[in-house]
Amino acid sequence: GAGVSQSPSNKVTEKGKDVELRCDPISGHTALYWYRQRLGQGLEFLIYFQGNSAPDKSGLPSDRFSAERTGESVSTLTIQRTQQEDSAVYLCASSREGARNTEAFFGQGTRLTVV
Amino acid sequence: SQQGEEDPQALSIQEGENATMNCSYKTSINNLQWYRQNSGRGLVHLILIRSNEREKHSGRLRVTLDTSKKSSSLLITASRAADTASYFCATIGQAGTALIFGKGTTLSVSS
Known part of the structure; x- marks a missing residue:
C-alpha cells in the first residue's frame, strides 16, 4: 500500500475486555514497530519485528500485551483485560531495513479509550 | 530507559x-533521527544523521550531532505558523534494534 495503515482509527472498550489493533505496513518493509503514546507524552516503545528474527518484546508493559506478525505483513497488537491506564494512541511504524539504516514511516494510530 | 531526551519541553516563538x-x-x-508530529497522530520523518556525520541540512532544517557530548540539535530557520508541532529525536535503543523516542519538544509559532 501507499502508507502504513492502522485499524480501527478509534476504539472505545469497556474495562476488562480484550482488544485487537491492526497494522498493515508498507509493502516490502521488513521492520515493524509498535509504540504507545499517552496524552501529551512521548512515544513509549512496545515491540519490534525485523524479518524472521525473534521480536524485541522488551517494551511490552505487562503480560496482558502481546503482538504477532506473520512474515513481513500484517501485525496485530492484542491487549487483554484492558485497564483504564491502557487508554492511549497506539502507533505502528515500518521501515525497509530497520532503524540502523533507514527512516520509519508511521500510521495514523489507533486511539484506544477504556471506560 | 529512554534513549533520547529533548530540551526544551516547550518553545514559543514568532514567525520568522x-x-x-x-x-x-x-x-x-548508529544514527539519530528527528521526527515531527501534528495533532497527536502519525509522525513524519524529517532528517537522519549518521554517527560519522556532524551536520546535515534539509531545506530550512539544520541538524548537528556531537557524539562526544551525546547530543544533537535541530534548528528550524525562518519559522512559519505551519511549523507548529511536536518534534522528537529518536535513536536506536540499547538492544540495538528499535527506534527509541524522547519526550519531544512542543513548538508553537505565532503569526
Missing part, C-alpha cells in the same frame, strides 16, 4: 524567528 531544539542521549548510536 529561528527555533532550536536539543536532544541528549545515553549510549552509543
Whole structure:
C-alpha cells in the first residue's frame, strides 16, 4: 500500500475486555514497530519485528500485551483485560531495513479509550 | 530507559524567528533521527544523521550531532505558523534494534 495503515482509527472498550489493533505496513518493509503514546507524552516503545528474527518484546508493559506478525505483513497488537491506564494512541511504524539504516514511516494510530 | 531526551519541553516563538531544539542521549548510536508530529497522530520523518556525520541540512532544517557530548540539535530557520508541532529525536535503543523516542519538544509559532 501507499502508507502504513492502522485499524480501527478509534476504539472505545469497556474495562476488562480484550482488544485487537491492526497494522498493515508498507509493502516490502521488513521492520515493524509498535509504540504507545499517552496524552501529551512521548512515544513509549512496545515491540519490534525485523524479518524472521525473534521480536524485541522488551517494551511490552505487562503480560496482558502481546503482538504477532506473520512474515513481513500484517501485525496485530492484542491487549487483554484492558485497564483504564491502557487508554492511549497506539502507533505502528515500518521501515525497509530497520532503524540502523533507514527512516520509519508511521500510521495514523489507533486511539484506544477504556471506560 | 529512554534513549533520547529533548530540551526544551516547550518553545514559543514568532514567525520568522529561528527555533532550536536539543536532544541528549545515553549510549552509543548508529544514527539519530528527528521526527515531527501534528495533532497527536502519525509522525513524519524529517532528517537522519549518521554517527560519522556532524551536520546535515534539509531545506530550512539544520541538524548537528556531537557524539562526544551525546547530543544533537535541530534548528528550524525562518519559522512559519505551519511549523507548529511536536518534534522528537529518536535513536536506536540499547538492544540495538528499535527506534527509541524522547519526550519531544512542543513548538508553537505565532503569526
